[in-house]
Amino acid sequence: MTNEQPASLRIEHVPQTLRELAVERLRAAIMSGRFPSGYRLVERTLVDQLGVSRSVIREAIRYLEAEGLVEIQPRQGPIVATLDWDKARQIYDIRLRLEAAAAADCARLLDASARADLQAALQRLKEAFLSDDPQVLYDATTRFYEVIFVTAGHHIAWEIVQRLNGRISRLRALTLASTDRHVSGQARMQRIAEAIFAQDPDRASVAVREHLTEAAEIASKLLHVANEGARRTGQ
Amino acid sequence: MTNEQPASLRIEHVPQTLRELAVERLRAAIMSGRFPSGYRLVERTLVDQLGVSRSVIREAIRYLEAEGLVEIQPRQGPIVATLDWDKARQIYDIRLRLEAAAAADCARLLDASARADLQAALQRLKEAFLSDDPQVLYDATTRFYEVIFVTAGHHIAWEIVQRLNGRISRLRALTLASTDRHVSGQARMQRIAEAIFAQDPDRASVAVREHLTEAAEIASKLLHVANEGARRTGQ
DNA sequence: GATCGGAAGATGGTATACCAACATGCCATC
DNA sequence: GATGGCATGTTGGTATACCATCTTCCGATC
Secondary structure (H helix, E strand, O other): OOOOOOHHHOOOOOOOOHHHHHHHHHHHHHHOOOOOOOOEOOHHHHHHHHOOOHHHHHHHHHHHHHHOOEEEEOOOEEEEOOOOHHHHHHHHHHHHHHHHHHHHHHHHHOOHHHHHHHHHHHHHHHHHHHOOOHHHHHHHHHHHHHHHHHHHOOHHHHHHHHHHHHHOHHHHHHHHHOHHHHHHHHHHHHHHHHHHHOOOHHHHHHHHHHHHHHHHHHHHHHHHHHHHHHHHHHO | OOOOOOHHHOOOOOOOOHHHHHHHHHHHHHHOOOOOOOOEOOHHHHHHHHOOOHHHHHHHHHHHHHHOOEEEEOOOEEEEOOOOHHHHHHHHHHHHHHHHHHHHHHHHHOOHHHHHHHHHHHHHHHHHHHOOOHHHHHHHHHHHHHHHHHHHOOHHHHHHHHHHHHHOHHHHHHHHHOHHHHHHHHHHHHHHHHHHHOOOHHHHHHHHHHHHHHHHHHHHHHHHHHHHHHHHHHO
């Protein structure tokens, strides 16, 4: 006799290791801007701050390094990855292609259950637009896209997009907070959802494309303004 | 007086760490099929095999985990990531979109220097098709695409594609070795290069699309055949 | 003889100490 | 004031110890 159990009875023991927790904390600290771009991640300092051993910190940094959130400077150790407009442009371009593809396939594959999920995510997004908390808007946006990608069956693309989003998190926060975006962003999201509900892949794809093109333009302006500011104050 | 020297005198100290070496060795072992899919990567065994300490092995595994080449099974340790057709299909789809975009932008941005690089890569590819060594063909193909991505300025997309290629390396090796591919693959590569040389983005994009669609179809057949075989012998 | 339970080994996870190499900045010396 | 050298800090690398969990197996118990 084996120990096999029906899946429903299976004990879902999630052994969240210290390493995983450390990765999440560090990623959150970087994405929230607490560790700014270029910030040096000194291992023994992080040991004190997170209260875990060096092994854990080092392994977590290796993971974030592969994610692209952290860069290793030879003989200097890890720093928070820097972002210039050229990199950001590339990332927006990749996102555009992957998200447009996901929206199209999502529109094709939409069933009743997915329709309900998307409806819920859209509702939550609308409420988030009224909220003051940028984190709420950020989370609701993420959830909205997650439904689209998962419905489309594009799980790997979703992983990639999430990873890319981590690298432009500061920019994303800025664009989400941008005032024009509050009005036009909501309208564009609505259009994406409508096209998907109408099961019109082409229209969904185009809507995503317009949405992201606009986001990239806003990001470009914001990044250049930020760089100008840094140049003035820095030098 | 500063210590700056002319670049030519600069000591190019590449501080290849043990960890980086370990990552390369492990990746090569996985991609070559020496560590097959699902193979358990037992830390203390790897310590003996690579002759480095456990810390190095563990950090290397973290990196490969983030790359998607290694999966961690809770309380069982790392195994070589498995690949089913659904994942492979997604990967081919992402590659298709990123490579089509790169080929189009490459065609737009082609200058004399890039033209020479591409010509050289194509020449090497043609020679590789005559070679018996699959590794030579694999490397030449990689180089061909690298020129396209770099010329297009799609560095981040190239990173992503390389990483994805790592995850389907066995499949890629199979498709590259496939006999029909020897004839049609060469012709399709030629068509991609011609479209780029003609600076015709749309044609380049379509050529890549056809090429990868065919590759995915071959991969699908091979994977299903392999699975059938495994099912017959395994059960 | 079947089943339960515990011992032993294997493995992953964590913590800590130590050393070498290298960069940086300060300070004494000239 | 410039130079050289030293102290310090940081990283990379290694070894080792300890613990928790899982597997396996063996024996005791029913």
